[in-house]
Amino acid sequence: MTANAARDQAPPARKLSLNDPIVRGIFYQILVMGAVIALGWYLLHNTLENLSRMKIASGFGFMSRESGFEIGETLIEYSPASSYGRAILVGLLNTIRIAVIGIILATLLGTIIGIARLSSNWLIAKIASVYVEVIRNVPLLLQLVFWYSLITETMPGPRQAYQPIPNVFVSNRGIKFPLPVESPVFDFMAVAFLVGFVATILVWNWGKKRQAATGQTLPIGRIGLGLIIGLPLLVYLLGGAPTALDVPEMKGFNFVGGGAISPEYSALMIGLVTYTAGFTAEIVRGGILAVPKGQWEAAGALGLRRGPTLRLIVLPQALRVIVPPMTSQFLNLTKNSSLAVAVGYPDVVSILNTTMNQTGQAIEGIALIMAVYLTCSLSISAFMNWYNKRVALVER
Amino acid sequence: MVADAQPAPSERPPATSVGPIGWMRSNLFNSVPNTILTIVAVWVLVELLPPFIDWAIFRAIWSAPEGRVCKDAGGACWAFVTEKHRFMLFGTYPFEQHWRPLAAMLLFVALILLTCNRNYWKPWLGLAWALGLPVVGILMWGGLFGLSYVETSFWGGLPLTLFLAAFGMVFAFPLGILLALGRRSNMPAIKAICVAYIELIRGVPLISLLFMASVMLPLFLPSGVTIDKLLRAQVAIILFTAAYIAEVVRGGLQAIPKGQYEAADALGLSYWGKTRLIILPQALRMVIPPLVNTFIGMFKDTSLVTIIGLFDLLNATKTAMADANWRGFAVEAYLSISAVYFVFCYFMSKYSQRLEDDLDRATKR
Numbered sequence: 211m212t213a214n215a216a217r218d219q220a221p222p223a224r225k226l227s228l229n230d231p232i233v234r235g236i237f238y239q240i241l242v243m244g245a246v247i248a249l250g251w252y253l254l255h256n257t258l259e260n261l262s263r264m265k266i267a268s269g270f271g272f273m274s275r276e277s278g279f280e281i282g283e284t285l286i287e288y289s290p291a292s293s294y295g296r297a298i299l300v301g302l303l304n305t306i307r308i309a310v311i312g313i314i315l316a317t318l319l320g321t322i323i324g325i326a327r328l329s330s331n332w333l334i335a336k337i338a339s340v341y342v343e344v345i346r347n348v349p350l351l352l353q354l355v356f357w358y359s360l361i362t363e364t365m366p367g368p369r370q371a372y373q374p375i376p377n378v379f380v381s382n383r384g385i386k387f388p389l390p391v392e393s394p395v396f397d398f399m400a401v402a403f404l405v406g407f408v409a410t411i412l413v414w415n416w417g418k419k420r421q422a423a424t425g426q427t428l429p430i431g432r433i434g435l436g437l438i439i440g441l442p443l444l445v446y447l448l449g450g451a452p453t454a455l456d457v458p459e460m461k462g463f464n465f466v467g468g469g470a471i472s473p474e475y476s477a478l479m480i481g482l483v484t485y486t487a488g489f490t491a492e493i494v495r496g497g498i499l500a501v502p503k504g505q506w507e508a509a510g511a512l513g514l515r516r517g518p519t520l521r522l523i524v525l526p527q528a529l530r531v532i533v534p535p536m537t538s539q540f541l542n543l544t545k546n547s548s549l550a551v552a553v554g555y556p557d558v559v560s561i562l563n564t565t566m567n568q569t570g571q572a573i574e575g576i577a578l579i580m581a582v583y584l585t586c587s588l589s590i591s592a593f594m595n596w597y598n599k600r601v602a603l604v605e606r
Numbered sequence: 607m608v609a610d611a612q613p614a615p616s617e618r619p620p621a622t623s624v625g626p627i628g629w630m631r632s633n634l635f636n637s638v639p640n641t642i643l644t645i646v647a648v649w650v651l652v653e654l655l656p657p658f659i660d661w662a663i664f665r666a667i668w669s670a671p672e673g674r675v676c677k678d679a680g681g682a683c684w685a686f687v688t689e690k691h692r693f694m695l696f697g698t699y700p701f702e703q704h705w706r707p708l709a710a711m712l713l714f715v716a717l718i719l720l721t722c723n724r725n726y727w728k729p730w731l732g733l734a735w736a737l738g739l740p741v742v743g744i745l746m747w748g749g750l751f752g753l754s755y756v757e758t759s760f761w762g763g764l765p766l767t768l769f770l771a772a773f774g775m776v777f778a779f780p781l782g783i784l785l786a787l788g789r790r791s792n793m794p795a796i797k798a799i800c801v802a803y804i805e806l807i808r809g810v811p812l813i814s815l816l817f818m819a820s821v822m823l824p825l826f827l828p829s830g831v832t833i834d835k836l837l838r839a840q841v842a843i844i845l846f847t848a849a850y851i852a853e854v855v856r857g858g859l860q861a862i863p864k865g866q867y868e869a870a871d872a873l874g875l876s877y878w879g880k881t882r883l884i885i886l887p888q889a890l891r892m893v894i895p896p897l898v899n900t901f902i903g904m905f906k907d908t909s910l911v912t913i914i915g916l917f918d919l920l921n922a923t924k925t926a927m928a929d930a931n932w933r934g935f936a937v938e939a940y941l942s943i944s945a946v947y948f949v950f951c952y953f954m955s956k957y958s959q960r961l962e963d964d965l966d967r968a969t970k971r
Contacts, residue, residue, distance in 0.1 A: 239795035246799060253826045260825045331640045332633035333647045347951035348944045349906035351913075352920055356944070359936030545811035552913055559813060572821040579814040580806075587809040 257573070272569045273298070279564055281556045283472055294565055301561035302582060308478060308557065309544040309586070315483045316543060317536075320490025327495050338491070345488030351549050353485055358477035358553040365473075368465060377457050379465060384476060386458035389469040395449030399442040406437040413437070474555040478547070486543045490536060497532035498524075529601045537594035544586050548579075558582050672931045686935040687942045690926040694943065697762015697917035697925075703754065707765040710745035713738055714768060722957055724964070758836040762917030764946065766836075770908040770918065774843040775901055781844065782851025787881065789852065790859050800852070807849035812910055815842040820914040839911045847904045854896045858889030891965050898958030902951045909947075919943055 227233060261268055273295035280290055285303045288296060326338035345353075362382045366372065371381035379386040390396065410433070417428030458465040501524050509519040550557035559579055566575035622628060634644045665681025669688045676683035687694070696704050717738045720726050746765070749755035788800030807815070819842035820835065827833065862885055870880035890897070912921035923939050926932075 235793050239793050242799065243795050256828050257825045260829060263829060329640075329643070330633070330636060331643050331647075334643050337647060337651075343952070344948065347902070347906075347948045347955070349909040349920070349947055351909045352940060352944055352947065355920075355924070356937070356940040359940065363934050363936055548811040548813045549910070549913075551813070559811070559817075563817070566817075566821065572825065576814060576818050576822055579817070580810045583811055583814065584806070584809040 266570055268571070268573065270574055272565075272571050272574070275569075277565070277568075279568070281561065282554070283475060283556055294569070297561050297565065298558065298578065301556055301558035304555065305544075305547055305550075305557040305559075305582070305586075308475075308482065308547045308550065308555070312479060312482045312486070312543050312547065313540050315479070316486035316490055316539075319483060319487035320539075321494050323487055323491035324494030324498070327491060328498060342488050342491055345485055346492075350481065350485045350546055351552055354477060354481040354549055354553050357481045358473065361473045361477055368460065377455075379458055382473065383465065383470075384473045385471040386465045387469050387471075388455040388457045390452065391454040391456050393449075393452045393454075395446060395452055398445050398449060402441040402445040403438065406439075406441040409441075410434040410437045472555075474550075474553050477553050478550050478555045481553075482543055482546060485546070486539055489539050489542075493532055493535045493539065494528075496535075497528040500531045501527045526601060533594060533598045533601055537591060537598070540590055540594070541587050544590065545583060548583070674931075676935065682938050683935045684938060684942075686927075686932050686938055689932065690929070690939075693763075693926045694919070694923045694939070695763045697766065697922035698760045699762055700754070700756060700760065703748075703756065706745045706748070706753065706756075707761070707763070710742045711765045711768060713745075714742050714765075714772070718772065724961075758834050761836065763922045764919050766911075766917065767905075767908050767919045770840055770843060770911065771901075771905040773840060774847055774904055774908070777844045778847035778851055778904070781848035783855050783886070785848060785852035786855035786859060789856055804849045804852050807846055808853070812842070812846050812907055813913060815846050816910060816914050818842065835914075836916060839914060839916055843904065843908065843911075846907075847900065850900050850903070851897065854893050854900055855889065857896065858891075858893035859885065861892055862888055894962055894965065895958055898954055898961075902954050905951060905954070906947065919946065 274293050276291055277294045277297045278290050279297070281288055281297060281300055283304060284300045285307065286296075286300060288300050323338050323341060326334050327342065329335045329338070361384075365380065365382040368379070368381045368383050371379040371386075373379060377388045410430075413428070413433055414430050417430050421427055456469075458470075460466075505523055505527065506519060509523040514522065547557055548559040551560035551563060554560070562575045562579050566572050622631060635641045660681070662682045665679055667676045667679050667681060667683055667685045670676055670683070670685035676685055692701070692704055696707050699707050717735060720731060720734065744750050744753065746761065747756060747758075785800050785804055788796050789804060791797050791800070816839060819838040823833065823838050823841075866884055866888065867880065870884040875883065908918060909920045911918050912924065915921070917925065920943065923943050927936055927939055
């Protein structure tokens, strides 16, 4: 009897069995981990063997060698005598230039089209929805090469270039426009712009504190405008207002001097912006529709005018819906800018592609492409997550 | 007399509030800004549309022996498309054998259309696929029944685009579901692997994966083993799309109330039984629209194989334009294949809307 009771009380001995969920879980995990590690080791082993067989030196030593190729558009000084590393940096800056400007323009265009689709004007709403349907259902790559051939094939040659504004030339070599001749005044203007920007933020914060304490509002829009635009303007006037222009001129077969927007850049920018705008338009439309009409009416009942209603009531609620999908559109635009290789714009992928072809360093090249885009993606999503947290609903 | 009195006939509504005029007043000119917008839009349309129609239809040349004839006419040169449509549609596939990819493609599309109708989801449909796919394969590859053998490197055009997209979907879908389940798993190692895979793939552009497939994959394989270039691109597309599908499916999994999981556990279902019978049917239904969007995106993304030199619809068209006799008609060529892509994508998005409505009707009372 006592023996029986003891047997009832003793916990059943844990047996190492696959029927135990914990054991099973560990078993499966070890199995999967083992498979992944084995696969990785196998691939690595093959790669090392292949590399030694084909006598390809691995490593990033090639980065300091002379590149020997021209790059059409550079933001920093570059010549074929520069190193591969510098060429890649040029490409990286070109990618960032496309991505940043593209994101801003696509957001603006997308917002306009999204609002247009909701317009009570039948014609405007129809045009916007046809735009969205067409743009979203045709591959981006096709649109890019379409814009590129539209620009290079249907635009006149440099000699017959259009002149929509005097001294601005539009031809199949891109858009050429006059630029102010370099002068230290412009550097000071840039500094003044930054100072104005920082000052605006400081004044804004002070204004918010004052409003919280006293209830008095500050005309921050006008003050900010004055600081951001007025300061550089003041510096410009104090610096003697240099007006000398570097005007593009026809010399031989092409233009010399002035600033230029290349057909490659234009095609890529137009393609990326119009394509992404088709998607952002739908996001904006969804966000606005997600704010109930009662919110507008309640704001009206509180005596708010239309502007403050939009800014203080509707937009903060719409943004909550808009921000997460918008983030992924921004990421898509950045990643899609890699299609530059198809129109010949020297972005980081197309330069690394050339580098891979010249040096045979495929693994390093691909690794660099992936590293660049992962860094871009992670930083954009980190920023947008921070922003999303700011606009998100504060819950208990 | 009084009884004879007729009620006065009701007056017609004012002409300005009904009919076309009334419609225009309420939809186009209902406020000052709207009137201005309408006028601007009409002006833009009048500026753009008639010249475009004139170019595309009235002054267009529909057939011509060579490109110079078109250049003189000044209109659209659809003659280029008439002349080159077979190369654009079938790429470098041997010219006299073009009926084979055409037949294969028609059979394939017919099978897909049949599958789109949920009334036909019966055993015979599976049989049709089981019979149809080998026929498609035999038609494309040949080497049997007196058909000459055609290597995949000669495949091209629309069939290639369709196969890349269709097989991409078929294989990426289960892989994506597995990844999504893995990401929701409570086994840390499996979860970590899935998260790393999904985030890594979603963080890089497809083009880098395609480059990887074309230049790096040969390095990964033991010497002597080679994989067909088409297959490598297909694998890259599958691996890429699976990560996106995984995120879409995860959204659906997260939306399932916890009670469903617990109820399934209470019934004594195993993990896979629970997933297959309770969780996935609900989760997948919820994510149909984003899933179809992913598929549409992938269909469009197959055009990227152009960059690694496969002759899909886009690259075949670009190659057709290289003919010295037909220089300078890129706009016409691109417009016509845009129409092809548009038809497929538009069909998919309309189908997803219908499917969504059908499934909604089942749950909404």
